[in-house]
Amino acid sequence: MGAPAIVIASANHQTELSEAFARYEREYDVRLVGDKISAKATAKELMTGGHQVALFVIDSDHDQDELYGLISGTRQAVPTSRRLIVTHVSRFREDNQTFRHAVAAGKVDALLLMPQGPRDEEFHLAVGELLNEWNATVAAPVVENVRIITPEKDALTRELLDYLSRVGLPAGVHHPDSEVGRAVMAECPEDAGRWPVVSSMVGWCGHCPDVRSLANQLYGRPDDIEVDEVVDLVVVGAGPAGLAASVYASSEGLSTVCLEAEAIGGQAGTSSMIRNYLGFPRGISGMRLAQRARGQALRFGTRFFTGWPATGLTPATDGGHHTVHTDGGDVRARSVLVATGVDYRRLGVESIEELVGRGVYYGAAMAAARELAGDDVVVVGGGNSAGQAAIHAARFARSVTIVVRRPDLTATMSSYLIDEIEWNPRISVRGSTRVVDGGPDDVGHLAWLDLEDVDAGTHERVAARGLFLLLGAAPECSWLPDVVLRDEHGFVLTGRDIPPEQWVEDVPPEDLATTVPGIFAGGDIRAGSMKRVASATGEGASVVSSVHAWLGQ
Template sequence: MSKPAILTVDDDPMVSAAITRDLRERYGKDYRVLGATSGAEALSVLDRLALRDQPVALIVTDQRMPVMTGIEFLERAQPQAPTAKQLLLTAYADTDAAIRAINDVGLDHYLLKPWDPPEERLYPVVDDLLEDWRRAHPSPTSDLRVVGHRWSESAHATKTFLARNHVPYRWVDIEEGEEGERLRQAAGASVEDLPLVLVPDGATLRCPSSMELADGLGLRTRAEQPLYDVCIVGGGPAGLASAVYAASEGLQTVIVEREAPGGQAGQSAAIENYLGFPRGLSGSDLTQRAVAQVVRFGAEMVVARDVTGLEQRGPVRAVLLDGQGEIEARSVIVTTGVSYRRLGAAEVDEFTGRGVYYGATASEAIQVAGEEVFLIGAANSAGQAALNLSRHAAHVTVLVRGSDIRSSMSQYLVDRILAAENITVRHRTEVVSARGDGHLESLTLRDRDSGEFEEVATSWLFVFIGAVPRTEWLGELVARDDKGFVLTGPEMLHAVDGAWTQPRGPFALETSLPGVFAAGDVRLDSMKRVASAVGEGAMAVHFVHRYLATI
């Protein structure tokens, strides 16, 4: 594949030459840097690149240009370079227009002119944008291949595990074309062995479990130290924040995640209300940045291991793992978050992984191109998923049990959903059953007010309802409410008589078992937002330090 392009646009020839020169010096080895001195010329360049099937990674344009402003150019350029990152060069007086462009044309970043010195003002911004683009467009030569059936629950689980662990792969459908069948026969595999995971320079994996996938890909699945200062259970935003702060402050830290880092937030197509990111960022991007920090500070990360129990061994807490193994630590932070609640209708759940999906990774939106999609849920996660799916689907119908989506979803999402031409919100509506031959083909809906039933044709249902905490493994040692949410601090004292037996009072995020803390969505009365989970994860480390000083 030819090198991806970086296109610069500025009507001043000297400025155009300068920005092109600076970008070429830094990125010319890996990118083809092209310059244009007008919006019209730049659109012609994009036409030529499209004809050559050459990808465009980044467009850098000045705002103040005659005939066509930078924002107007970016709007016209989107059909020709829909995946390109967009950087607007602007004067201070134009910052309001640049901020509006974040919503209007999906602007990724704006930069005040001049950009000198580029090492301080230009390159860090461009580095981030290009890194985001590379992650979304990995080199096909490095991809592993997954061979399987489109409507296979195990294939869906495999693809989800790879996507959430940021492992690039190429999907080969056994029923489309000859490649899939050829690869199956070459591997000497039966249909029951599907999906196959063909690892470059590695063994062929046959219908692998998450543990087998992780081992086959070289991911860490076992802890290395006999004793840690803190063991963090759960790799969502709260757990990752705890790991960053604990490891950076010198605590011997290990984090255990049963699936992949990021939790529910890691699956979000866009987190737009997180402080410091006016354009928003994807859950995948936030997770990758956080994992890089965790590794940088020396914390261990163990993936694909489910936690099955907790034991008190004097001053040590033992976290028991599925299969074999355990991790001993002087303190534990529980950040296991919540799972989406199942619909409970057998006729629906039998299609799980074959048309019915609980949650959705951002990458799954491409699979629904041109199709009718249904989605259940009224929280922010459902709203973000609906917007992401609507970029590819012919139509998205959001089913809401309540009478007003505004009561549970942030206003900025409500406004965008109601304005979208291919999204319909149906209130007071629920799914009662499903039909299909091998995969989902139709749903039966019920109007909760009239009681009337309606059958709709679809192969896609995404479910974002309820919040079920992952706390059964805590057993009798840690007090929880009747729904399984962990009680902490003063709330725990008021809720359960005799739950706390220490002479000192419990720390704010401490559970009924001294030295075990809880943060994020798993904790009773938590805010259920990414920012609050990150804050609680960091705060838990403060209390870990105070606890360790007492033993």
């Protein structure tokens, strides 16, 4: 396969754009065309020749009909590519108003002012972000940090790929008889036949029985790490709330440990593109946001122990310390933030559960979407995560159907996502509908689903090679002691939500404080939380002042 291409369509500013994109010619096949017909022909030529088109750059100087034809035509021709409109300074204000809705609805990924000279790094920062996201979600990795050797891409292999995608590690799957497969197996011949075998750049090679084993090999086994001292704060869960708390606590001098059972970023880390997070006008993937936050926290001194699920918590007595228990040992802390987030609820249909990993996935499973090119996909769920998963899947799949029990998405999904879904011709929404059955093809992969109209009770069988289940919040805090009160759904009670009989001298606890002094809760696990990335981040940051007050007593 040849180098990925950047196709630039401009009628009047070819010189300026050619000079601006000259810096990309070493790693991309940069093509300059003048009109819609040439752009379409160039894209077809590139794809026929084995190239991928990473980015279409469209100058707003075209006739408006031709311009919109270029926008829609590029999506139809190469739905996985990114689309960028550039505008000359003389018409930037006008174009900003004209194309604002197109950007908001996802018709194009960005609108930028054309470079006015050399070293316009703000422009190239935006281009770099678009290419970065394309490389992370579409392109096959050039350098593989992890190699998975297996005769077939089974359910476990897909789970490993999904985990590696969430932690930002490029990975490849190779057959044992391939050149790469033979080279890896020469390093660990004793594991031949015990698939999958995983080889990583940190020097480990061997059979990998589950995702947790992979996490422990990449980041250290729990029993290899000792935390002997009593730390100021242990954060349980590295989702948005836990990451924000880690950054702010360690930046203010608190010794901080963050435990994460699986992947940094939690459920939010599976989002393909978050467009309404403050400070990222072109959006950012959940994985990128999580890895940047982790990097900030590491810089200030937070210690992350990935692969450490909390198994219990022993509250402090007589002014002592709290103890968080893990499979690999205990962590002692003066204060604890519970930020374990939530899991997706199970569908509860036995025939569907039997196909998990073979076309059925809980969560966005971004890595799996690449394998569904030309297939029909169903996404179950009406929240923002479901909308983001549908938009990402539509870059690859022939059709995507969002299934929700409610009549429509307006009560549960952000407006910008609804607009983008309505515009996308590959996505449709079936309200008042639920999945009641499903079955495999001859090789055991999902092939069909039965959908039920919840009002009429009628059933319809539809073809589906992919089913992504994003069914809402199921709290995961069974490891907490009973003295940390939860509501009837299992979410942790904090602040004024705690029953008055638990208040001290008729004064309610602080907003994020639980029924146990020195133990706090933030993010999706907290009763009454907004279930949004930004609100979870805010809670994680604001809890640090309460931690300071507690430690100062």
